Amino acid sequence: LLDLQKKVRSDVNAEYWLHKKCAHPEKQLFDWGMMRIRYPFTMYGIGDGFSMDTDDIHRKKRFTERISKLEEEEKNQAETRKRRFFTEILNAAREYQVQTSATYKRRKQRNDGVQAWHVRARQRINRLEKSRLQVLKAGDQEAYMRMVEESKNERLTMLLDKTNELLEGIGKAVQRQKDAEHVSRPEGSEDSESDESPEESPSDDDADTHGSANTSKFNAAGRRLDSTVHSIEEKVTEQPSALVGGELRPYQLEGLQWMLSLFNNNLNGILADEMGLGKTIQTIALIAYLLEKKEVTGPHLIVAPKAVLPNWSNEFKTWAPSIGTILYDGRPDERKSLRETNFGGQFNVLLTHYDLILKDKKFLKKVHWHYLIVDEGHRLKNHECALARTLVSGYLIRRRLLLTGTPIQNSLQELWSLLNFILPNIFNSSGNFEEWFNAPFACDVSINDEEELLIIHRLHQVLRPFLLRRKKDEVEKYLPSKTQVILKCDFSAWQKAYYEQVASKGKVALGSGTQTKGCGKPIDAA
Template identity: 55%
Template sequence: NMLVGGQLKPYQLQGLEWLVSLYNNNLNGILADEMGLGKTIQTIALIVHLIDYKKNPGPSLIIVPLSTLSNWAAEFQRWAPDVGVIQYKGLPHVRKMLAQSIRTNRFNVLLTTYEYIMRDRSILSKVSWKYLIVDEGHRMKNHHCKLTQILNTYYIHAPHRLLLTGTPLQNNLPELWALLNFILPTIFKCATTFTDWFNAPFATLPSEKVELNHEETLLIIRRLHKVLRPFLLRRLKKEVESQLPEKVEYIIKCELSALQRCLYHAMSKNRTLIIENQNGKSGRRALMNKLMQLRKICNHPFLFDEIEERLAQSLGYKDGFINGPDLFRVSGKFELLDRILPKLKATGHKVLLFCQMTAVMDLFEIYFAYRNYTYIRLDGTTKADDRCELLKNFNDDSIDSFIFLLSTRAGGVGLNLQKADTVILFDSDWNPHQDQQAQDRAHRIGQKNEVRVLRLMTVNTIEEKILACARYKLNVDEKVIQAGMFNRSSTSSERHDYLEQLIEGDDDIKDDDEDIPDDEILNQ
């Protein structure tokens, strides 16, 4: 009776049944549906069910990223407006008034962020929470992080726990153990035991590697699936949304510019940038964190201020800042995008452009102004209230916004941007799931067009190693999570056959074609 915002889809109803089954059996779990399948709605339905049928009015504590707090509140208002929801956020004096309200008023749900859970634990931990729910639950992947420690110390008395995450395994098995330990600490007590049992097929360190034949690898992974199955539910978009258009990813390779090549060589060999001073003498600037500096060179040489200043002097720019063609021709990836974006603009596409570095976003803003491209920018400094307005503007057909420029970490979570049908990953994350989350801002329920993902990669550089590392992590995820088919509908033989294919396919992995695309390929 309290769920009035619409009808649950069949798979969402099955998800609710699974959550209720966990509750009835005093178990906790991980709802790991692929991004965009409505984990928020299923959670709201669970809370409504507990109020309606279990006579359990809560209160429930839901911990979410700041960027999704307003969306959670809006979904409660839409689907279950009679559920009493408090948003715990704001300045200290605002939170002080909210704390008074928590002590004196009856409510069903408190929505807050990771930061306030830690900062105001002396207030919030005194409430007798009936359910503890963590959105983007992969935040708990580090067993020793401050958030995990505080929840396990101050909020330990909540009898039920639920993690929501579209990426339950991001890097390695110890991180998966940390999630399992959080929801079921009495079952998954020891990380070492868990690793000893299951990590052999995925070990990377020479000291950890064990020679396993095909059958042994198969046995260990299937044993892990059996352990996970009662506590993890995961459905994929392609399984439950037959009408959802495809997502196709292209890796577009480009070369370093002459300036980038010179800087990259100097950094690789000497960990320095070679710069000529005003007297014509070369000076050296030693830089720490070699990997980061190499990534910056691959993105754009003007991420080093002195490089832009020196070049501006030689080209006759009086203020030390370069724009126009001189801005994008010194970066292989910028020059490539200058060939791609006009075609996308001319054919009416809307683009999400993700970057790892906000300094790169600053350069893009100069470039967009030069090309007269309309754009919207969102990064980690964007206020939560402003995010809603930015999303509304981008999704409004009456407002001309060609490009949404986003930082991967800040803009890859909790945003619905189905109006875009093209996603450009300017640089890749070491964690491939961050990039997948970014792609799924466009490829989600409500998308009407095929989504094309263009991943830029500079050949013969650190970017190739980053992509290889990401592929390895995705391969582990495929065997542990995807091959487990934790969807409550697959058969044992289907799971066995899929895992067999993955293991046999390990020997067939080859590198992609090294060709740099010409205009004909880009047009296609």
């Protein structure tokens, strides 16, 4: 019991002492919790076991607090690192967004600048195209050539180069044909400035002096072709005396002079005045002039649609009754009678239509025709048609003249057919003709308005020496003013009865016959 009593007494005293000394730790100068009792503490009976247990408790408590504090610090540091990481991510995202916005803004500014430059360039090109188109429509070739050279448009330049080559080739072909036929100047004919050789033309010198070399080259080719074709000109100041049906208008005298120039230069052509300007009268004037001034009595062959043959016959009777004219038409026996009666004698003009050119070829080809005049000449737009082949190979003809109101056909092939018919030695290759016009657009079939108009001008340049076309608005000042005459026609007997029935009874008396609409019968409807 002694040991047990000592143990109990020691525990009670130690507990008491600890409670007394540690009740107010804030008043103590030292921390009892930090004290380690290494040796037996025998004061007041406090044993070593009690001290060690207390120390373990405090040590575990401190360790737990330290671990908790470390865990809290690590947790706080982890949260801090996480917040810093996400903050950096957000800042990086904001910086990236700012940089992206700045890059997009710079790119947009650059793209807008490039687009604006292209828009300004396109607008400048469009302005130049519009100005070139206006100049081209106005017919100012010198200014247009200069503008093309300044624009450096390869397609237009190639187009003009091909035109120049084409005009040069046609001019040489015309000169070869004239040299081969040994054309002599008619007596009394007046020479114009076009009689000069192309190399000595003053207009060419002026062009070389005042314009660029290329512009002069383009324009000189057209002038040389005109000079070559119309090297022999003859002024016509008055109409032939054989024309008694009226007086030719000034533009009709110009047409007569143009056809006479082709005759003097041993060439053929197309008279393409608009309908109503008197192509028939000008043709009759040419025949009368040749008969009166050149002593060319014919015979001439005029081929026209059958419906207009009476009009041709009436015009000859009205304007030139002294010219011997035969209207070759009718049944086979009538035509045979005409051949027997007139082919052995003298006549100046034979009028016939397309069908008889084919049917009566064996009779008509025996005559050596001086002039072949084809009315509605666009019928020959297919050079493979029977009419064209028959006229070209089956008849003996010295001169050819086409009359048409629609000379410019829808295709180069059709246009070439007309040119080949009037000038077979010059326009002898359809392939070359199409190649000249299609070469600049071989890789791109789309053409703009300027190129389309330029092609038309190219055609006009090629056709100008061989084709004469005037429109009504061009010669309007020479035409008489329009006069309107209102002619009122009275009712016929049937129309009068029909009208009275409707007016008096408000209805039409119908018989037992078939009922039909009155508006479909001119004899019954007013």
